Amino acid sequence: MPLEIITVPCLSDNYAYLAHDAATEATAVIDVPEATPILNALRARGWRASHILITHHHDDHIAGVEALAAATGARVIGAAADAHRLPPLDDEVTEGDVIRIGMDEGHVLAVPGHTSGHIAFHFPASNVAFTADSLMSAGCGRLFEGTPGQMWESLSKLMALPADTLICSGHEYTASNIRFALSVDPDNPALLARAARVTAARALGAATVPVPLSEELATNPFLRAKDAADFARLRALKDRF
Ligand code: ZN
Numbered sequence: 384m385p386l387e388i389i390t391v392p393c394l395s396d397n398y399a400y401l402a403h404d405a406a407t408e409a410t411a412v413i414d415v416p417e418a419t420p421i422l423n424a425l426r427a428r429g430w431r432a433s434h435i436l437i438t439h440h441h442d443d444h445i446a447g448v449e450a451l452a453a454a455t456g457a458r459v460i461g462a463a464a465d466a467h468r469l470p471p472l473d474d475e476v477t478e479g480d481v482i483r484i485g486m487d488e489g490h491v492l493a494v495p496g497h498t499s500g501h502i503a504f505h506f507p508a509s510n511v512a513f514t515a516d517s518l519m520s521a522g523c524g525r526l527f528e529g530t531p532g533q534m535w536e537s538l539s540k541l542m543a544l545p546a547d548t549l550i551c552s553g554h555e556y557t558a559s560n561i562r563f564a565l566s567v568d569p570d571n572p573a574l575l576a577r578a579a580r581v582t583a584a585r586a587l588g589a590a591t592v593p594v595p596l597s598e599e600l601a602t603n604p605f606l607r608a609k610d611a612a613d614f615a616r617l618r619a620l621k622d623r624f
């Protein structure tokens with residue numbers, strides 16, 4: 384049975400995710416912008432957090448980690464490279480490490496660019512990847528600590544996952560990302576159709592994530608870049624948009 388994925392809105396525009404294995408009752412929480420909405424989402428389903436997976440050190444992804452860990456006893460897992468600036472970790476991981484959530488296995492991918500220590504978690508059997516601020520819905524994270532070449536390499540790694548992988552990113556930025564995408568790719572029919580769907584979803588206050596990788600490949604301007612140099616050009620345009 385694949386993991387059941389729940390999207391939990393936090394703060395003003397962040398998302399945390401629950402990944403629940405029904406067979407063993409294990410539940411991973413991916414990023415903890417704040418503890419309360421996550422504890423409420425767990426309680427509503429009668430679930431207990433067994434693991435906390437941290438994607439990167441920014442405060443809007445970790446501020447609630449210690450409170451959630453204290454309330455649930457969950458094991459806290461994050462990048463070894465960022466251990467000095469993450470909440471206390473029970474497990475320090477690097478690319479290639481495997482995290483077992485119940486019956487499922489998550490593979491750690493290094494995806495630097497937004498931050499130097501950013502990691503993603505790919506669960507092949509459940510067809511889901513938690514990418515936070517690396518690959519984002521219709522966009523990618525700003526390059527705070529990495530070069531365009533590093534981010535291009537990170538995105539290329541994610542682009543190589545199976546096309547039906549569900550991409551769980553860290554923010555509700557889709558509408559503004561699509562405005563930029565339309566400015567550089569105005570005649571893309573897949574993008575125009577997605578723009579209409581996103582406008583309708585946002586009008587209802589609905590989340591626009593997660594998104595299948597296939598949709599990102601068809602519409603995300605950063606994944607449609609020709610090469611690293613083209614990616615760098617697009618990223619610089621977006622920073623000024
Ligand atoms: Zn961030």
Ligand code: FE
Pocket residue numbers: 441443444516553554
């Ligand atoms: Fe963020």
